[in-house]
Amino acid sequence: MAADAADPATAPARPTVPAALARPHFIGIGGAGMSGIAKILSQRGARVEGSDARESLSVTALRGLGAKVHIGHDAANLAADATSVVVSSAIRPDNPELAAAAERGVPVVHRSDALAALMEACRPLAVAGTHGKTTTTSMLAVALGSLGLDPSYAIGGDLDEPGSNAHNGRGEIFVAEADESDRSFHKYAPEVAVVLNVELDHHANYASMEEIYESFEIFARRIRPGGTLIVSADQEGARELTRRVRERGEVKVRTYGEAADADVRVLDITPHGLTSETTVLLDGAELTFAVFVPGRHYANNAVAALVAGTEMGLPADELAKALGTYTGVRRRLQLMGEANGVQVIDSYAHHPTEMTADLEAIRGGAGDGRVLVLFQPHLFSRTQELATEMGEALALADASVVLDIYPAREDPVPGVTSELIIDAARAAGADVRHGESRAAGSELVAGMAGPGDLVLTMGAGDVTDLGPQILAGLAH
Structure with missing residues (x-):
């Protein structure tokens, strides 16, 4: 696949704002996932309002974009002309603003549906897994940005300052963190999807590993025709997912890791204090690049990002150098x-x-x-x-x-x-x-x-x- 990224200097900003999200009200707008979607909508011209339990740096950043944010939850916060109420799975059914929306017939939109709508006209790259999603998504956002591709992105953490968890780019690629905790990643249809690992977590929503596997299989089946699933070859749960997906034969799978049978094999990770140097065998050629965050797990996250980018059509050597510009994410x-x-x-x-x-x-x-x-x-x-x-x-x-x-x-x-x-x-x-x-x-x-x-x-x-x-x- 060719990258065909739009030139940021000449390409128009993505104008797509669904009618339901033209004047949205976010309950819990300061949350990591919610604030990112609110930011992108603001940058696309939507009139964003919302509420949160307390003041925060994220709330301050949203106000700087023109969003109106109330502190505390009250039915009176919901504007008369709100076109929708956006919620996450953390919002309780008895929230007064949610109750007001029901009384007035205002559509309620889950944040995953809102994010899916924002990605629809782009080339989505979704990163999933029990651990490492935020880091890997951030690595991709930073690397693609340093290559001049100006991607849109929505991340579960801030890159370097409050409010830097999302961006409405002029390029074609949209990098998104795909959350499995409430099965919301079933809403996305990525061109390339990454699964870093598969473990049992979020016990209030999943009763067994079998339910976890089924959920990730559904995510894999959502990949667009001709797309690719990138999966770790090192982690037991990820290997089982690979076996299941390959057995169905519905999507291309490419594995990465230190395992001998990985499609993209990690040959060496040499730590240097809180950084490392990583060497991989990619398409028959060795490639060495620096990772400026500590630990083998972060080096492997960088390899996942590298493979995902190449599946989007980006040159491996340029992307490897660009990954060296990533220096971490808040928290x-x-x-x-x-x-x-x-x-x-x-x-x-x-x-x-x-x-x-x-x-x-x-x-x-x-x-x-x-x-x-x-x-x-x-x-x-x-x-x-x-x-x-x-x-x-x-x-x-x-x-x-x-x-x-x-x-x-x-x-x-x-x-x-x-x-x-x-x-x-x-x-x-x-x-x-x-x-x-x-x-x-x-x-x-x-x-x-x-x-x-x-x-x-x-x-x-x-x-x-x-x-x-x-x-x-x-x-x-």
Whole structure:
């Protein structure tokens, strides 16, 4: 396939705004996925309004684009001429704005349907998987941008500043993070799709691995005719998905990884502190390129991005160099600062596999210093199912402090607390303590750290806000 990307200097901006999204109202507009769609709609000329529970940097960025954002949820927030109400799966049925929409007959649009509509006239490249979606999508967005292709993109995290999670580009390609958590990725029809890994997560929505496989198979069948599925050859669940998809014979599959039978084989990953050099065998030729984020998992994410880009028709050597311009995304092993010789790094890891990968990556770049973790479990359902594995992952740190569970959209589950993780960590030989509050946890981990140590704030909740507090504690 030829890339045929439009010249950003001459190509018109994508004008397509479906009538239902001309004057949308977003409930929870500041969320990672919702704010990106709202941003693209604003850039395409829609009159965007919405509400969120609190002020945030994302909300501020949207207001800078002309969006009207209310703080707090109230039926009165819904404008009389709203053409739709956009929601995510996190919005509860009793939300007053959602109830007002039902009373007035205003159409309710799921955010996945809104994103699918925005991608329809483009060449979509969708990145899925239990872990690594945000990083790989970000790598592609940055690399394609550095090649002058000006892609549109929607990512579950900010690249370098608040509001940088989405962009309405002038090029043909639209790179999107495809979320499997609520099966919303079934709405997309990508030209090229990436599946990084397939594991059981989101236990409130999936009861078994078989349900997970079925969901990813549906996603694969949504690929446009002539398109390609890119899948890891290293991860057990991804290999099983490859077997199932190839058995059906409905879509081209290309695998990548360190496995000997990978179509694009990773020959070597050489770490250099918090960066690495990666060599792959691609179409019979060796190609070496730099990855400026730490850890084997990030190097493999870069290889997935490389293969996906070549399947979109981009030259491998140019794309490999462009991937070297990616230096990370907010909350993915992001350096928050340093005080008294201690670096504080923020990690979004909240599943045991992600926790293990990030801790191994940091361990590789820590030298003689200790690795200390302030961990905030995310969701009662995930903790109930994976507490033991989370505790075992924390055993990779020299010491940890575990906060109470961040509930997000869930109600408490009797008997499910962070003590389950603490007990499992201690059983695995870990030095772990309970942070009885966010402030107490910050003080504990700051008090444990000394020059040369690395402190990780880890979790998908608001533990990220504690980095500055830890740095302040270290400075005194």
